[in-house]
Amino acid sequence: MSRPSTDISLYDYARLTLRPGSELNAVGVYSFFHLSALQKASRLANERHTAQQRQALARAAMADEAFALHFLEDAYAAGHIAGSWGDASQRQGTHDYYNQNGLEVFTWSNGGQSVVLMGDANLRPEDASVAATAVRRSLEQVLDAATGSGNAFAYTPDAVAELNNFDICRNKTLPDRAPGTGPRPEDVRFFEATLRETPVPGLGPGLGAMPRFRSEVGPFIGLAGSIDARWVDGGFVASQGWGGFVGGLDLSVRAGFGLDGVMGEAGDGLVYASVGFRTDSPSSNRFGAQVASGGNLGAAIPARSGLALRLRMPFYVVPGDLLLLAPLYLVNPSAYTQVAVRAANGGLIPWESGWSTAIGRFQFVLGREIGVTLYGLSGRDQLIAPGGPDTGVGQFVSFKSTMFEIPILEYRPYRAFSTNQSSSVVFQLFAAADVPHGGSVNFPRGSAAPPLHTVWSIGLRLVFDWRYYY
Numbered sequence: 001m002s003r004p005s006t007d008i009s010l011y012d013y014a015r016l017t018l019r020p021g022s023e024l025n026a027v028g029v030y031s032f033f034h035l036s037a038l039q040k041a042s043r044l045a046n047e048r049h050t051a052q053q054r055q056a057l058a059r060a061a062m063a064d065e066a067f068a069l070h071f072l073e074d075a076y077a078a079g080h081i082a083g084s085w086g087d088a089s090q091r092q093g094t095h096d097y098y099n100q101n102g103l104e105v106f107t108w109s110n111g112g113q114s115v116v117l118m119g120d121a122n123l124r125p126e127d128a129s130v131a132a133t134a135v136r137r138s139l140e141q142v143l144d145a146a147t148g149s150g151n152a153f154a155y156t157p158d159a160v161a162e163l164n165n166f167d168i169c170r171n172k173t174l175p176d177r178a179p180g181t182g183p184r185p186e187d188v189r190f191f192e193a194t195l196r197e198t199p200v201p202g203l204g205p206g207l208g209a210m211p212r213f214r215s216e217v218g219p220f221i222g223l224a225g226s227i228d229a230r231w232v233d234g235g236f237v238a239s240q241g242w243g244g245f246v247g248g249l250d251l252s253v254r255a256g257f258g259l260d261g262v263m264g265e266a267g268d269g270l271v272y273a274s275v276g277f278r279t280d281s282p283s284s285n286r287f288g289a290q291v292a293s294g295g296n297l298g299a300a301i302p303a304r305s306g307l308a309l310r311l312r313m314p315f316y317v318v319p320g321d322l323l324l325l326a327p328l329y330l331v332n333p334s335a336y337t338q339v340a341v342r343a344a345n346g347g348l349i350p351w352e353s354g355w356s357t358a359i360g361r362f363q364f365v366l367g368r369e370i371g372v373t374l375y376g377l378s379g380r381d382q383l384i385a386p387g388g389p390d391t392g393v394g395q396f397v398s399f400k401s402t403m404f405e406i407p408i409l410e411y412r413p414y415r416a417f418s419t420n421q422s423s424s425v426v427f428q429l430f431a432a433a434d435v436p437h438g439g440s441v442n443f444p445r446g447s448a449a450p451p452l453h454t455v456w457s458i459g460l461r462l463v464f465d466w467r468y469y470y
Contacts, residue, residue, distance in 0.1 A: 001016070001017050001022070001023065001025035001026075001027065001083070001084070001201065002083030002084065002085055002199070002201055002202055002203055002204035002205075002209075003083075003201055003202070003203050003204065004016075005203075005205055006203070008194060010108040010192065010195060012194070012248055013027075013201075014031070014188075014189055014191055014192075014195060017031070018031050018032070018174065018183065019174070020173075020174055020175060020176045020177075021171060021173050021174065022171055022174050024168055024171065024174060024276070025072070025171060025174060026071045026072075026074040026075045026080055027195065027198070028174050028441070029068070029071040029174075029361055030068045030071035030072040030074075030075070030167055031068075031173060031183075031191055031195075032068075032147075032164075032166065032177075033064045033065070033068035033071075033166075034064075034065060034068040034072075034138060034141075034142075034191075034194075035066050035177075035181075035183060035187065036064040036068075036164040036181070037061045037062070037064040037065035037068060037142050037158070038059055038062075038141060038145050038153045038156075038187075038190065039153075039156035039158075039159035040057055040061035040064065040144060040159050040160075040161065040310055041061045041142045041143075041145035041146035041153065041446075042145045042146075042152070042153050042154065042155045042156050042159070042164065043057060043155070043156065043157065043159055043161070044057055044058060044061070044145075044146040045146055045148035045155070046148070046154065046155040046157075047050055047157075047332070053161070053374055056126055056161060057161045058146070060161060060162055060163050060322070061142060061146065062137075062142070063163050064163065064164050065138070065139065065142050067164075068138070069135055069138060069139075071179070071229070072131075072134055072135060072138060072194070072198075072406075073131050073135065073259075075131075075134075075195075075198045075199065075201075076116070076117060076119070076127065076130060076131035076134075076198065076199060076425075077099055077119030077123075078098040078099050078101075078102055078103035078105070078118055078119040079094065079095035079096060079097070079098045079099035079119045079120065080095065080119065080201075080212045081098070081103055081105050081117065081199045081200075081201050081202060082095075082098045082103060082201075082202045082214035082313070083201050083202035083203065083204060083209070083210060085204055085205055086183040086205075086212055087218075088217055088218075089188075089214045089215050089216075089217035089218050089469065090212050090214050090215075091094055092215040093212070093213040093214040093215035093216075094210070094212045094213050094214075095215075096215055097213040098210070099119035099120045099121070099122050100118075100122050102116050102117065102118045102122075103116065103117060103210075104116050105117055105200065105428040106199065106200050107196070107197050107198060107200065108195065108196045108197070108198060108200055109197055114366055115130060116452055116469075117130065117151045117199065118313070119153070121356070122159055129164075133197055133293055134194050134195075134197050134198060137193060137194050137197075137200065138194050141153065141190055141194070141402075152467075153187070153190060154186055154187070156180070156181060156183055156332055157180075157345060158178070158179065158180030159180075159181055160178070160181075161468050167415060173295070177397060180220050202359055203377070213259075214420055214469060216258035216259075216270075216422050216467065216469070217259060217469075218257065218258060218469050218470070219255075219256070219257050219258075219469070219470060220255070220256060220257070220258055220467040220468060220469045220470070221253070221254065221255050221418075221467070221468055222254045222255075222272075222465065222466050222467035222468060223251070223253060223254070224250075224251075224252050224253075224274060224276070224463055224464065224465045224466070225249075225250065225251050225252075225253055225434070225463070225464050225467050226248075226249070226250045226461050226462060226463040226464070227247070227248070227249055227250075227462050227463070228247070228248045228430075228459050228460060228461035229245060229246070229247050229248075229428075229459055229460060230245070230248070230432060230433075230457040230458060230459025230460075231243060231245055231457055231459065232244055232245070232246055232283055232285070232301065232455050232456070232457040232459055233246070233455065233456045233457065234285070234300065234455065235283070235285065235287060235300030235301055235383070235455065236300075236301065236383060236399070236401075236436045236452040236453065236455060237287075237300075237383075237385045237386065237432075237450050237451075237452065237453075238450075238451060238453055239386050240285070240287065240288075240300045240386065242285050242300075243285060244283040244284040244285025245283065245284045246280055246281060246282075246283045246284075246301060246457070247280070247281040248278060248279065248280045248281070249278070249279050250277070250278045250308050251276050252274040252276020252277070252308055252310065253274060253275060253276060254272045254273070254274040254310075254465075254467070255272060255274075256270065256271050256272025256273060256274060256312070257269075257270075257271045257272070257420075257435055258270055258467065259271070259470065260346055267344050267345045267346075267353070267354065268314060268344060268346075268352075268353075268363060268365075268368075269314055269340070269341075269344030270312060270313075270314075271312065271313040271345075272310075272311075272312050273309075273310070273311050273312075274308075274309070274310040274311075275307070275308070275309055275310075276307075276310075277305065277306075277307065277308060278305065278306050278307075278308040279304070279305040279306075280301075280303060280304050280305070281303055282296045282299035282301065282302050282303045283299045283300050283301035284299075284304065285299070285300045285301075285387065285413070286298050286299065286300060287299065287300045287383065287384045287385070287386060288384075288386040288394070295385070298384075300383070301383065301455065302377070302381060302382065302383050304375045304381050304401075305375070305378075306373045306375035306376065306377060306403075307373065307374045307377055308371065308372075308373045309371070309372045309373070309374070310369065310370070310371040311369070311370055312368055312369040312370075313365055313368065314340075314344050314347070314352075314368055315343055315347060315367055315368065316339050316340075316342060316343040316347055316348055317347065317348050318367070319367035319368070319370075321343075321444070322330075322339070322340060322343055325339060325410070325458075330359040331419040334377045351364060352364050352366075352367075353366065354364060359413065360411055360413035360414070361411070361412045362409070362410070362411050362416075363409070363410045363412075364408070365408065365409065365410050365428075366406065366407070366409075367470070368407075369406070369407050370404065370405070370406055371403075371404075371405040371406075371407075371430075372402060372404055372405070373402070373403040373405070374400075374402055375400060375401045375402070375403065376399065376400035376401065376438075377400075379429065380398035380399060380400055380438070380440075381398070381399060381400065381401070382396055382397065382398050382399075382442065383396075383397050384396060384397070385398065385450045386396050387401050389406070395441050395443065395444065395447060395449075395450065396442040397439050397440070397441055397449060397450065397452075398438075398439070398440050398441075398442055398445040399436050399437070399438055399439040399440075399452060400436070400437055400438045401434050401435060401436040401437065402434075402435050402437070403432055403433065403434040403435070404432065404433050404435070405407050405430055405431070405438060406430060406431055406432070407428045407429070407430045407461075408429045408430060408431060409426075409428070409429040410426055410427065410428050410429075411426070411427040411428075412425065412426045412427075413425060413427075420468060420469050420470065421466070421467065421468050421469070422465075422466070422467045422469070423464070423465065423466045423467075424464075424465045425463070425464055425465075426462075426463045426465060427460065427461070427462055427463075428460070428463060429458075429459075429460055430458070430459055430460075430461060431456075431457070431458050432456070432457045432458070432459065433454050433455070433456055433457075433460075434452070434454060434455040434456075434457065435454050436452040436453070436455075437452075439452045440455075
């Protein structure tokens with residue numbers, strides 16, 4: 001929770017985070033569950049139980065404390081210290097930016113000495129050692145309360161023996177505690193001892209607030225430009241069995257919904273559709289084995305252009321199943337949401353989860369994306385088919401084709417985002433099938449058209465992707 005002003009004290013800030021009805025926050029949730037752990041531990045020191053009852057109570061106390069410590073550690077992550085406010089994409093984007101880039105912070109106990117902290121996946125050993133001091137002190141308090149040693153926590157007979165069942169995933173604010181288990185004035189010293197070493201959080205909206213960043217979450221429009229090269233297994237005519245290379249350029253507009261990294265760096269819930277223009281170079285292989293001339297005239301596959309369409313979305317078991325399961329949302333929204341979240345995190349078998357490394361992010365994406373290019377819409381393309389062994393006369397053949405392209409593996413070395421824009425560079429390994437249709441002979445007139453067959457290819461694409469989120 002961000003600070004409302006610069007002159008707020010730790011005591012007042014802690015009261016603000018703990019107040020029933022306050023928005024859920026790291027310090028408040030830590031204190032809520034740490035208090036439950038201390039209260040259960042006090043019963044261990046002051047009551048007689050059977051061995052089984054004592055074990056159950058001890059397990060419940062330590063489970064509450066373990067859950068609490070997650071949020072105490074969050075208080076040392078730069079992305080949390082910067083303050084959480086704004087819409088969901090700004091909260092996540094700001095969180096990710098400062099965790100990756102670090103933040104200079106001061107603690108409540110010593111405002112004159114600063115330290116730079118990272119956070120979450122970017123945690124360094126020195127960051128962990130800073131947080132460890134508070135974690136150790138918090139655990140010591142629970143152990144002292146359980147044994148009744150030292151300046152132990154006051155006995156709380158009303159503390160329940162079971163795990164604290166407050167669900168932070170289904171609530172947005174802190175609740176009132178059960179009668180007899182609320183914080184007492186004498187309990188404040190325990191929280192002060194732990195929290196005074198935590199970093200001072202950033203200010204809320206207004207003057208002095210830390211700059212905000214936006215993650216790739218929400219609806220967007222964008223532009224994508226790509227350049228690719230692919231190896232083809234031959235030409236469209238059966239006798240053209242020698243391979244070659246084709247280069248391509250693509251420029252398209254996109255619209256979709258971003259869910260990048262919502263559940264972590266491994267997740268990918270990106271959904272978009274795009275339409276654009278694609279142009280291909282002539283293939284490097286010739287239309288006949290004995291043909292040496294270069295350029296478009298001698299190529300087995302001539303230079304072409306076409307309408308490029310593309311669709312991307314995650315899937316649960318088989319590609320496209322989220323569309324087929326869409327009616328489930330009308331009957332059981334919760335079940336469909338669970339399926340969609342699982343799909344975004346790699347599917348039922350999470351083999352398509354992203355893999356973040358120091359040099360970029362890798363992801364196996366087979367089935368998540370399909371591209372379709374419609375060649376010859378403005379007029380049929382033409383190729384030269386080699387002549388038969390009897391006549392030796394070549395044919396000028398008009399045709400159209402549809403290329404289906406499926407990315408297999410992605411590598412993203414670069415991504416940047418600001419308050420409402422993002423840009424990234426992506427390398428894609430892809431496979432394609434170019435299916436011809438509608439072949440007819442222009443010359444010599446009256447001759448039968450040769451059978452045309454599918455051209456298979458595999459290639460590498462470099463994509464520059466720019467998005468504007470709104």
